[in-house]
Amino acid sequence: MTGGVLAGTVIASLINGGKEPWEGLYDPGRLGSALRSAPALLKAQWDTGKQFVKDRPDTFGDGTNGPVESPRPGEGTVVRAGGKPCAVHRDERGGLQAVSAACNHLGCLVAFNNAERTWECPCHGSRFGIDGQILQGPALEPLEPQDPAEL
Ligand code: FES
Known part of the structure; x- marks a missing residue:
């Protein structure tokens, strides 16, 4: 909304025919800031x-980091079960x-983010609760529940 008011x-x-201090900043032909942010x-x-x-x-690794028994209470890890990557959390009990x-x-x-106790995606920053519910997008769907007994 702020950008819309400023643009108007x-x-x-x-x-x-007036002059605006932000004219250069919002000039669609500006190139300097785009080039500076390119790297x-x-x-x-x-x-x-x-x-x-x-x-x-099937490329450089399986993206997992331990057996299903590996997370200590309060921690989580990614394991591969039945060929599928599973995010496993062990509760305090x-x-x-x-x-x-x-x-x-x-x-x-x-x-797993041990400090926040959330599952976080390193690619674009989606965050999920331990139960897979979305805390923050861009993901729009929760993580699919898995049966820990089948791991
Ligand atoms: S792939 Fe997870 S946030 Fe984009």
């Missing part, structure tokens, strides 16, 4: 692509909760 102010001023944008895209490829089991580790946005594998 700048455009109205330009139509009336960071390319690096972010490169990192996302690397993570996506790394998570494919030793019970296991499992959801699909494949993010529903574009398929990267989530990782």
Whole structure:
């Protein structure tokens, strides 16, 4: 909304022949800021692509990091069960909760954030609760529940 109001102010001023301090910042022909941010944008895209490829089991690794028994109480890990990546969390009483580790946005594998106690996608930042419910997008669907007894 702020951008819309600012755009309206700048455009109205330009139509009336006035000068605006933000004119250069919002000039559609500006190139300097785009060029300055290009390396960071390319690096972010490169990192996302690397993570996506790394998570494919038939490429450079299986994207998992331990057996299903490995998470200590309060922690989570990604395991592969039946060929599918599963995000497994062990609660304080030793019970296991499992959801699909494949993010529903574009398929990267989530990782457990011990500080926040959430599953987080390294590709675009989606966050999920231990039960797989969405806490933050861009993913639009929760992580699919898995039966820990089948792991
Ligand atoms: S793949 Fe984009 S947020 Fe997970």
